[in-house]
Amino acid sequence: MRMQTKPFRIGTRGSPLALAQAHEARDRLMAAHGLPEEMFEIVVLSTKGDRITDRSLAEIGGKGLFTEELEQQLASGDLDIAVHSAKDMPTRLPEGLCLSAYLPREDVRDAVIGRTAPKLIDLPHGATVGSSSLRRQALIRRMRPDIKVITFRGLVDTRLRKLQEGQVDATLLALAGLKRLGKVDVITDILAAETFPPAPAQGAICIESRIGDARIDALLAPINDTATFDTVSCERAFLAALDGSCRTPIGGYAICEGDQVRFSGLIITPDGRNQHAVSVDGHRRDAAALGTRAGQEIRARAGSSFFDDWS
Numbered sequence: 001m002r003m004q005t006k007p008f009r010i011g012t013r014g015s016p017l018a019l020a021q022a023h024e025a026r027d028r029l030m031a032a033h034g035l036p037e038e039m040f041e042i043v044v045l046s047t048k049g050d051r052i053t054d055r056s057l058a059e060i061g062g063k064g065l066f067t068e069e070l071e072q073q074l075a076s077g078d079l080d081i082a083v084h085s086a087k088d089m090p091t092r093l094p095e096g097l098c099l100s101a102y103l104p105r106e107d108v109r110d111a112v113i114g115r116t117a118p119k120l121i122d123l124p125h126g127a128t129v130g131s132s133s134l135r136r137q138a139l140i141r142r143m144r145p146d147i148k149v150i151t152f153r154g155l156v157d158t159r160l161r162k163l164q165e166g167q168v169d170a171t172l173l174a175l176a177g178l179k180r181l182g183k184v185d186v187i188t189d190i191l192a193a194e195t196f197p198p199a200p201a202q203g204a205i206c207i208e209s210r211i212g213d214a215r216i217d218a219l220l221a222p223i224n225d226t227a228t229f230d231t232v233s234c235e236r237a238f239l240a241a242l243d244g245s246c247r248t249p250i251g252g253y254a255i256c257e258g259d260q261v262r263f264s265g266l267i268i269t270p271d272g273r274n275q276h277a278v279s280v281d282g283h284r285r286d287a288a289a290l291g292t293r294a295g296q297e298i299r300a301r302a303g304s305s306f307f308d309d310w311s
Helices: 016-033 068-076 134-143 156-164 175-180 214-223 226-241 284-302 304-308
Strands: 008-012 040-044 081-085 097-102 110-114 128-130 148-150 170-174 189-191 205-210 250-257 260-268 275-283
Touching: 008 016, 008 068, 016 040, 016 081, 016 156, 016 175, 016 205, 016 214, 068 081, 068 097, 068 205, 081 214, 097 214, 097 226, 110 175, 128 156, 134 148, 134 250, 134 260, 156 170, 170 175, 205 214, 226 250, 226 260, 226 284, 250 284, 260 284, 275 284
Parallel strands: 008 040, 008 081, 128 148, 128 170
Antiparallel strands: 081 205, 097 205, 110 170, 110 189, 250 260, 260 275
């Protein structure tokens, strides 16, 4: 790192949350290598997912909409690394790219921001809840079949403004994002992961880089959090085994306990009426294999007709 003369170029989306995550990655790299701020340039790119906010992600192409422009510049060498919310990442990355590091994970749980009642269970009969996540929508319907769930996209501040305007009675957001934005004061309830499973990789910040770039591998190695790497690898393997995307309501989270990892996962129909759950545990070195096994087990148990209902 001492021989580096040009600033390292860090790619990110331009939302306040994405910028907060890019700055956290930069600050950790500065501290790990004793480098000044001017040795890092944060490059902001607009993605298709940022530009189209009037439709659900499932309608316009899925998770890759938040990563494509960044990955193109990463592959070409115009960026050195790209910083992402790990839950936004497709399970299949472009050839030549990999998720090479994870920052220490934040809280995985979902938060409720209620206007007419603090908890989902206490909302008025027939209340309206806004969410862009098919997983959250399905889990809300499982809890409260009477609730009307509508698609609710946009930046955090946009969703909070729509809530205050009375467009919905409540909305759900990732607790991790609210913490990183310093907005925990808006939270009216926090949903337990055991009963309201988060999205795989929720709460984790990942760093994408080029495979075989030894200089960048050396840059990132000191800031990689191994517990986060193992748990998210397990969760992403579960997602991959189910061909998971923004079109599929899937929840799952892993926990490291010493040299062991414990995973719980769930698939649920969009109406919240049918679900299948799975739990596995094993050694952390086998984290990805455990996630794959859990995905294969739940797929076999559910049968192909369960997945046909999503199409």
